[in-house]
Amino acid sequence: MSTAVDAQAPTPQSYKTDEHPIWCPGCGDFGVLDSLYKSLAGAKVDPKNLVVVSGIGCSGRTPGFIKSYGFHSVHGRVLPVALGVKLANPSLTVIGVGGDGDGFAIGGGHIPHAARRNMDMTYIIMDNSTYGLTKGQYSPTSPVGFQAGSTPYGNIEQPLNPIAMLISYGASFVGQGYSGKPRELADLISRAMAHPGFAFVNVISPCITFYNTYKAIPPRLTELPADHDPSDQAKAFALALHTDRLPLGVFYQSRRPTFEEGVAEVIKKAQASGRPRLEEIFAEFS
Amino acid sequence: MPSNSNSNHRDVDYVFRVGGEGGEGVISTGEMLTQTLARAGYDIYTFRTYPAEIKGGHANYQVRASGKVLLSYGAAVDVLLAFNQEAYDKHIGDVRAGGVVLYDSDSFTAAARESLIYYPVPLTSLATEKIGVKLTKNIVALGVLGQLFDIPLPTFEHLLKERFGRKGETVVQKNLQALHVGAEYIAHQRKQDAILLGPGPRQTKSLILSGNESLCLGAIAVGCRVYAGYPITPASDIMEFLAKELPKLGGFVVQTEDEIAAIGAVLGASFAGAKAMTATSGPGFSLMTEMMGLGVVAEIPAVIVNVQRVGPSTGMPTKTEQGDLYLACYGGHGNCPRIVMALTSVEDCFYGIMRAFNMAEQFQLPVVVLSDASLGHRKATVPVPDLSRVPVIERRKPSLEELVNYKRYQYTPEHVSPMSVPGVSGGGYIAEGLEHDETGYPAASNHENHLRATNKRYGKFHAVEQMANELTRIYGEPHPEIGIIGWGSTEGVIREAVQLAQEKGYSVGALHPKILYPQPLAKLTEFLQGTKAVIIPEVNYSGQFATLLRKRFAYDFVQLNKCIGLPFTPKEILDKIEEVAAHVHSGRRSSAYAAKL
Structure with missing residues (x-):
């Protein structure tokens, strides 16, 4: 590892490791990584207390590029591993990263439960609407008609809507960013990291090699209405349904007890009459 | 009721079985009987089957109680408590000659067999008429058992207070009443059997x-x-x-x-x-x-x-x-x-x-x-x-020196590397599922590195195999003519079968490892030397451990497989020992014999 991070005044640069990203030149994920460096520096996160968890896919190598503790797990299992980390040490800053395949296809079953539990972590999806690492098959967010190796006659399945899905699952923070707008994205990730609870950030991050949307995406980008109230879940959901436009910013945010707060409450309740000695637990079975 | 003061409690060894409708308290009746017998000073060993349905279906609970250390759930049933016809029909064949059948005479009338002793008890009507709660028929039955076989009633009472205490005094009283209704009913009947327990011999505290x-x-x-x-x-x-x-x-x-x-x-x-x-x-x-x-x-x-x-x-x-x-x-x-x-x-x-x-x-x-x-x-x-x-062992953590240019997967003589945890300064690394080098850096295209890293991971097995040898138990003769190799939950039943076979004069011993992978090769090799036949009993169809051992040893193992969803009885293993011994002594044992099994 190169220079140490100055915990008092960290710079985005100081979170970089010596490992150079393996991504194709022009990959949207570079923008996500740069934004993440900025947010980490802004929040003055001490690398020793930072855990970055990833699954498999182009996004999977992200932990190697950030000064931190990292966990490069198996395909689709970012959220279970992050849950375990939080159970063992709730004080850690945990960032989960994944792609649309890792998060919404193979790992899709974990998202509603992470949203319900509301553990205090940030989950960033780098959504390029294709499987880049396996050379461009259609993904859960590819449009109908998407033509590639496994859909030679065009995709016949409707793409899912990540923002609407997360809002309906009850995630307590749901935002959307674009890798081509790193300043705004860094701001969004910073707000997500500051949010106490499960913060989901969907980042539209084009794949320059297999599904180049650099021209198609920008005209669809828009801001959320200036008067949007992020605590209004129904309004946020309605906004998410207009998929012809891609609003950026915080769709929904609410403060409710986090998983860690719940765990602490349970422990307090269980220890109401003190912490038992082992012999006392044994004695219950005599 | 006669007292049990004259009998030797160490000779007590009885199997009780309770059967009835699932969801009607059969299992909890069995559990309460078990807890009472254990608290009364007996060694206990239970076995239960229960239906996959939550309500309905047949459930049964068996407890063996003995003055000596128990190794299996036993063989024939000494006392059957049947709450319905189905339970009676299912289990009556397992009751030994001279055994006792207690049953709810409100539910059915048993067609009595001559070799057995019957106590029909109107459990349901005693519960409904005297207590006013039908489900207390279970507690009435416990009262009957306690009185009839001299299982201390105060121990039952204590348990009922503990068990129903949170439900309030009324519930406790109703249950105590039910216990005594059962006890009084049977006290007025003539005792026809000789089963009497009294307080058990164990004095030391146990769980x-x-x-x-x-x-x-x-x-x-x-x-x-x-x-x-x-x-x-x-x-x-x-x-x-x-x-x-x-x-x-x-x-x-x-x-x-x-x-x-x-x-x-x-x-x-x-x-x-x-x-x-x-x-x-x-x-x-x-x-x-x-x-x-x-x-x-x-x-x-x-x-x-x-x-x-x-x-x-x-x-x-x-x-x-x-x-x-x-x-x-x-x-x-x-x-x-x-x-x-x-x-x-x-x-x-x-x-x-x-x-x-x-x-x-x-x-x-x-x-x-x-x-x-x-x-x-x-x-x-x-x-x-x-x-x-078993002293507690913690993982190896990096020293301060090791945290300078920390290598999470450092090669060491024992193949175990220092493991840092988040929160430790300088200990950052990637827990990596890609093949990686000593630092954790992915090395998915480095062919030689993969061999080095795989060697490292397998290298841990040298020490584990040594532990596997140390954690292998031998029962009976250490160098027997007929050997048995078991694993897992069959240990007790194999030990009991070995004891029975030794009493009959057979040269028999059993090896039972606690670590199955990697295998305790030294212990296995030593045990196999000099054996004339080795039986591997397993509760499965194909003989999975036998198959693993055949990869390691060119030995003609005899498999004994039970694949009906139930554990072995000692007799099943004993029978196999005798059968194999007969072949060994007749000189007829050959690979053809083994293959047939």
């Missing part, structure tokens, strides 16, 4: 535990503080037990969305420094195999308990089998060294799980712990655990 409960206490004792799991029969009670106890110690149980998430959370928690475990049964264990491989390559301590049931697929969820050994040893892709242990008795569940955590920490890999439905759900009396028997 009454199921295998699963014993395992939980061991996990708590060794320092497990995070549990993640998904409900599955017959492992769910482990999760429920720990959900209650871990928070008292500052830990927590999370019920995950599936078993993949469960083992994922275990690996995440262990990575972050906690001792963590999950418990499941076959279907869940199948789902965990990919993550188990991650634990091996990323070198993360983890404990995975599999309380085996009948498979494949949903199989017979409430019935027992030793069918997951292949999966435990070889499940998953790639060259994937993990440790596989098998628990052998209720007491061993306590120390075994402690050893499992110790090995996971010491060798930084997943340890699979095999139990099964028969062991997990049977109760036994266990001496109060002695923690000094």
Whole structure:
């Protein structure tokens, strides 16, 4: 590892490791990584207390590029591993990263439960609407008609809507960013990291090699209405349904007890009459 | 009622079986009888079968009580308590000649067999007419048993107060009343049998535990503080037990969305420094195999308990089998060294799980712990655990020097590297599922590195195999003519069969390893030398351990397989010993004989 991070005044640069990203030149994920460096520096996160968890896919190598503790797990299992980390040490800053395949296809079953539990972590999806690492098959967010190796006659399945899905699952923070707008994205990730609870950030991050949307995406980008109230879940959901436009910013945010707060409450309740000695637990079975 | 003061309590050895409609308190009646017998000073050994249905279906609970240490659930039934015709029909064939049948005469009329002693008791009408609560028929039955066989009634009373205390004084009184209604009813009948227990011989303090409960206490004792799991029969009670106890110690149980998430959370928690475990049964264990491989390559301590049931697929969820050994040893892709242990008795569940955590920490890999439905759900009396028997081991942490240019996967003579945890300055690294070098840096295209790294991971097995030898038990003759090799929950029943065979003059001994993968090759080699035949009894169809051993030894093992969802009885093993001995002594034993089996 190169220079140490100055915990008092960290710079985005100081979170970089010596490992150079393996991504194709022009990959949207570079923008996500740069934004993440900025947010980490802004929040003055001490690398020793930072855990970055990833699954498999182009996004999977992200932990190697950030000064931190990292966990490069198996395909689709970012959220279970992050849950375990939080159970063992709730004080850690945990960032989960994944792609649309890792998060919404193979790992899709974990998202509603992470949203319900509301553990205090940030989950960033780098959504390029294709499987880049396996050379461009259609993904859960590819449009109908998407033509590639496994859909030679065009995709016949409707793409899912990540923002609407997360809002309906009850995630307590749901935002959307674009890798081509790193300043705004860094701001969004910073707000997500500051949010106490499960913060989901969907980042539209084009794949320059297999599904180049650099021209198609920008005209669809828009801001959320200036008067949007992020605590209004129904309004946020309605906004998410207009998929012809891609609003950026915080769709929904609410403060409710986090998983860690719940765990602490349970422990307090269980220890109401003190912490038992082992012999006392044994004695219950005599 | 006569007193039992003249009989020798050490000679007491009786099997009681309770049968009836599932969901009507058959199991809890059996449990209360068991707890009372244990508290009265007897060694107990239970066996239960219960239907897959929540309500309805047939349920039965058996308890063997003895003045001596028990090794199996016994053979013939001495006392059958039948609540309905179905229970009577199902079990009457198992009652020994001269045995006792107690039954609810409101429910049916038994067609009496001459060799048996019958006590028809109107359990239901006594409960409804005298107590006004139909379900107290179970307690009326306990009163009958207590009075008839001199199982101390004050011990029953104490238990009822404890058990129903939270439901209020009225409930306690009704139950005590029911107990005495039963006792008084039978006191007025003529006693026709000779079964009398009185207070048992054991003076020392002991615990009454199921295998699963014993395992939980061991996990708590060794320092497990995070549990993640998904409900599955017959492992769910482990999760429920720990959900209650871990928070008292500052830990927590999370019920995950599936078993993949469960083992994922275990690996995440262990990575972050906690001792963590999950418990499941076959279907869940199948789902965990990919993550188990991650634990091996990323070198993360983890404990995975599999309380085996009948498979494949949903199989017979409430019935027992030793069918997951292949999966435990070889499940998953790639060259994937993990440790596989098998628990052998209720007491061993306590120390075994402690050893499992110790090995996971010491060798930084997943340890699979095999139990099964028969062991997990049977109760036994266990001496109060002695923690000094298994000193707690923690994972190797990096020294300050090692944190300078820290290498998480550093090559060391013992093949175990210093493991840092988040929060430690300078200890940052990537727990990596890609093949990697010493630093954790991915090396997915470096061919030579893969061999070095695989050597490192397998290198841990040298020390584990040594432990496997040390943790192998031998019963009976150490160098027998007829050998038996068993694993897991069959230990007690094999020991009992060996004792019976030795009493009959056979040269017989049994070897029982606690670690099955890697195998205790030195101990096995030594044991096999000089044997004329070796029997491998397993509660499965194909002989999974026998198959693993055939890969290691050119030996013509005789398999004894039971595949009906029930554990062995001592007699089944004894019969096999006698059959094999007859062939050995007649000189007819040949490979053709073995192949036929």
